Amino acid sequence: MPYQGSCLCGTVTFVVKSPINKMYHCHCSLCQKQGGGCANAATIVPIDQFAWQSGEQNIKQWHKSTGFSSHFCSSCGSPVPNKVGDSLMWIPLGLVAEAAPELAAHLWLSAKPTWSIPAKAERNYADMPEDLGEFVRFLQS
Ligand SMILES: [Zn+2]
Ligand SMILES: [Zn+2]
Numbered sequence: 001m002p003y004q005g006s007c008l009c010g011t012v013t014f015v016v017k018s019p020i021n022k023m024y025h026c027h028c029s030l031c032q033k034q035g036g037g038c039a040n041a042a043t044i045v046p047i048d049q050f051a052w053q054s055g056e057q058n059i060k061q062w063h064k065s066t067g068f069s070s071h072f073c074s075s076c077g078s079p080v081p082n083k084v085g086d087s088l089m090w091i092p093l094g095l096v097a098e099a100a101p102e103l104a105a106h107l108w109l110s111a112k113p114t115w116s117i118p119a120k121a122e123r124n125y126a127d128m129p130e131d132l133g134e135f136v137r138f139l140q141s
Contacts, residue, residue, distance in 0.1 A: 004053075005095040007078035012055035014081060016091060016099075018045050022139045023093050023101040025118065028108035028127075030068045034079055038116035041093045043101060044136050050081065050089040088136060104139065105129075 003016040025039035032038065060074040061082075071082040079092045093099055105123035112118065129135035 003096050003099050005081070005091070005097075007055070007073040007076055007080055007095060009073060009076035009078075011058045011075050012073045012078070012080050013053040015051050015053060016045055016049060016096065017051070018049035018140070020045070020091070020093070020096070020099040020101045022104035022141070023099075024105040024107055024121075024123075024139070025103065026107040027112035027116065027118070029111050030064070031108070032111075032113065034070050035092075038113050039106075039118075040079070043091050043093060043139050044084055044088050045091060045140070047083065047087055047089045050091070084132075105135070 001017065001019060003020060005016065006013045020043055023041060023043040025041055027039040031040040034040065058074050059071050059080055061069060061071050063069045069082060071080050072078060073080055078095065081089050081091050084090050103119055103121050105125065106118050106121050107125050108127055109124055110126045
């Protein structure tokens with residue numbers, strides 16, 4: 001700590017000041033398309049534990065009408081952190097080299113591709129956690 005994060009080309013950089021103890025995979029169809037894989041690997045931290053270091057002006061955004069949004073480096077296409085509500089920040093963990101969190105949850109297992117075999121995790125959701133606040137506290141615990 002603090003953890004350093006960067007996109008593929010290194011233009012967008014940031015720091016996460018809080019511990020990153022737990023993370024989740026989201027297997028929903030949107031995350032599959034956004035990352036090009038079977039799931040994303042992410043955690044959520046309080047926004048006051050996050051700071052941009054460089055490249056924030058290089059970030060482009062795409063918003064789906066249902067509320068899903070994708071923020072990405074306009075040079076290299078890496079997904080980058082984005083806000084969840086007013087007080088939280090979503091962190092794609094492939095950007096954070098030093099973090100070694102426990103895989104604690106799977107989201108949207110009902111949507112996972114047949115060729116994906118998820119590793120064991122403490123929590124397994126068919127779709128989304130009903131109480132996002134409780135889920136974020138779990139990730140922070
Ligand atoms: Zn980049
Ligand atoms: Zn998802």
